[in-house]
Amino acid sequence: MPALFKVLFIVSLFPMVLAVLGGYLRYRQFGRFDNNHPRLQQAQLTGVASRVLAAQNNAWEALIFYAVMCVLAYVSGIGLQSLSYAAWLFLLSRIAHPVFYILGMAPFRSLVFIIGWFSTLYIGIQSLVSI
Numbered sequence: 001m002p003a004l005f006k007v008l009f010i011v012s013l014f015p016m017v018l019a020v021l022g023g024y025l026r027y028r029q030f031g032r033f034d035n036n037h038p039r040l041q042q043a044q045l046t047g048v049a050s051r052v053l054a055a056q057n058n059a060w061e062a063l064i065f066y067a068v069m070c071v072l073a074y075v076s077g078i079g080l081q082s083l084s085y086a087a088w089l090f091l092l093s094r095i096a097h098p099v100f101y102i103l104g105m106a107p108f109r110s111l112v113f114i115i116g117w118f119s120t121l122y123i124g125i126q127s128l129v130s131i
Contacts, residue, residue, distance in 0.1 A: 002080035004123070007087040008070050011063055011094050018056035018098060025049035048102060055098035062094060062116060069123040078130040086126075089119040 026041065027033060029049050034041040042053055073083055093116030100109035 003084035003087045004070055004073060004080050007091045008067060010091060011059075011066060014094060014098070015056050015059040015063060018052055018059055022049065022052040022056055025052055051101050051104065052098075055101035058101070058113075059094070059098065062097075062113075062120075065117075066090060066120050066123075069120050069127070073123055073127040076127040076130050078127050083123050083126060086119040086122045090116050090123075093119065 022042075023033070026045060026049055029045060029047075030041060045053055073080060093112040096112040097109060097116065100106075100112060
């Protein structure tokens with residue numbers, strides 16, 4: 001299996017892992033889950049719990065962008081192995097992103113976000129040029 005799709009599988013787990021961590025932190029902060037109004041309760045999160053929720057939201061957004069570029073690469077007929085370095089770079093950036101987010105290290109978080117975004121954009125551009 002090409003690295004492009006291995007990375008897709010791995011990063012598809014990130015939002016769920018962050019959701020579990022966020023749920024734990026939400027329960028710790030409020031002592032209960034408000035299943036009638038979960039978004040309202042999430043909006044009241046503070047500190048680390050709010051940063052985990054933000055990291056989870058960003059993980060969903062990055063996953064969508066990366067998945068679309070993977071589909072584009074696949075249908076373009078480009079040799080998927082040629083995109084391996086970009087895929088692994090995206091994975092490394094997505095591992096670092098929530099860590100920096102949770103630790104409140106905004107400049108580093110932004111830097112790894114940009115690295116991940118450009119590596120994904122690179123996959124898309126290479127796919128388009130190969131058509």
